[in-house]
Amino acid sequence: MRRLRKPRYWVPGILGVVVLAGVFASQSPGTGESATARPMTHAADTVNDIDALVERGRYVALAGNCASCHTRRGGAAYAGGVAFESPVGTIYSSNITSSIDRGIGNWTAQDLRRALHEGIAAKGYRLFPAFPYTSFTQMTDEDVDALYAYLRTVAADDYQPPANDFVFTQRWAMALWNRFFFQPARFEPDPKQTPEWNRGAYLVEALGHCGACHTPRNRFMAEDPLRAFQGGTLREYVTADKVRDWAAVNLTSSSAGLKAWSVDDLTRYLHKGFSLRGGAWGPMNEVVGNSTSRLTQEDARAMATYIKSFPEGGETSISVTAEQAALGQAIYDDRCEKCHGASGRGGMFSGPPLAGSAIVQSVDPDSLINAILYGATPPDGMKLGAWETMKPLADVLSDSDIANVANYVRGSWGNSAPPVDAARVAKQR
Incomplete structure (x- = not known):
């Protein structure tokens, strides 16, 4: 499969220290270069054309999942203030409403293009890739202009997000970082692939920034x-x-990834929040609830088609031993078998399968640990079919118990994943 971005490589030395210090800081709210917003020029010259452009922009915003990052719980739409934890401190998303004082009300269509395509804000300073311009660079000009038209209709809100709390803010370092890790480029369809595959590639690689x-x-x-x-x-x-x-799961066709999933399984998961292979929960709740479930069935299937074309990758040779797995079998039989079955295959009216599960077999066990500790609930307003919501076991099982039962499911029914210890569970308490 042809990759859409050319690989870039890091170089050792002082550059690494400088870049690491700033890489995950977010964009600061800013205004344009003048107090008066310059009008966007486009082909729409009737009310219907403008309405269609705005509607297209609304859909682009859904596909890009803009709301999840820029709308804090209980806050105005797109007013920012969502907190993100990074290796260098806490980052708060910016206000992208039409507010002139606090948002991007003074930005032009060209300003937005430059931010999305080049990682440079309206005032000329470089953005940090917590704002994923490294993916958005592939967006078409038409989609960026439509997004701009839509954002102009978002009600202005003068909320000021908290100041970022991270160690360094040297934006000049991004010029060096971009030199090694970023290449501006528009999406180019692969003529050897189907239109559906190419649409999925655009949604996954560019808009969805998966x-x-x-x-x-x-x-x-x-x-x-x-x-x-x-x-x-x-x-x-x-x-x-x-x-x-x-842990964000392996999306390749690896046995530790989505090998067991069909295109239909993945399409239903993206569009409905669940399939017979698994259901959305954790951080994916916002992705499904705010984005993929609101796309057309055709676009969800296009994404699934593209993802299922990924070659295998990310296998591990380290796995739970039979002795380690055996320590958790009694706990599984007592607490888990009713829903997930003795075979780990689950059932339509009981629970999702654990055999072949990407979450269960992830090299990083944190999502599985979270499910056992805190349970699993679907996206707001969505149901996981006939499955029951998984109940939390944090107050029922010890750290050692949870590690043991995690090892049981990670080493049974053909699953293969590294072992979990009690210390890893304790970190998630």
Whole structure:
């Protein structure tokens, strides 16, 4: 499969220290270069044309999942203030409403293009790739202009997000980082592939920026193109002072990834929040609830078609031993078998399968640990078919118990994954 971005490599030395210090800081709210917004020029010259352009932009915003990052719980739409934990501190998303004072009300269509395509804000300073311009660079000009038209209709809100709390803010370092890890480029369809595959590639690689979570990062916090979509790690604020670690699963056709999933399975998962292979929960709740479930059935299927074309990657040779797995069987029989079955295959009216599960077999066990500790609930307003919501066991099982039962499911029914210890569970308490 042809990769859409050429690999970039890091270089050792002082550059690494400088870049690591700033790479995950977010864009600061800013205004344009003048107090008066210059009008966007486009082909729409009737009310119907403008309405169609705005509607297209609304859909682009859904496909890009803009709301999840720029709308804090209880806040105005797109007013920012969502907290993100990074290796260099806490980052708050910016206000992208039409507010002139606090948002991007003074930005022009050209300003937005430059931000999305080049990672440069309206005032000329460089953005940090917590704002995923490394993916958005592939967006078409037409989609960016439509998004601009839509954002102009978003009600202005003068909320000021908190100041970022990270160690360094040297934006000049991004010029060096971009030199090694970023190449501006528009999406180019592959003539050897079907229109459906190419549409899926555009949605996954550009608008959906799926690699931002599902691709491992190198020591400079850049996505590693040689391990594309082989699973990543992320952190999520649970409360103001509590951060929880998660594992973004391997999306390749590896046995530790989505090998067991069909295109139909993945399409239903993206569009409905569940399939017979699994259901959405954790950080994916916002992705499904705010984005993929609101796309057309055709676009969800296009994404699934593209993802299922990924070659195998991310296998591990380290696995739970039979002795380690045996320690958790009694706990599984007592607490888990009713829903997931003695065979680990689950059932339509009981629970999702654990055999062949990408979450269960992830090299990083944090999402599985979270499910056992805190249970699993579907996206707001969505149901996981006939499945029951998984109940939390944090107050029932000890750290050792949870590690043992995790090892049981990670080493049974053909599953293969590294063992979990009690210390790893304790970190998620």
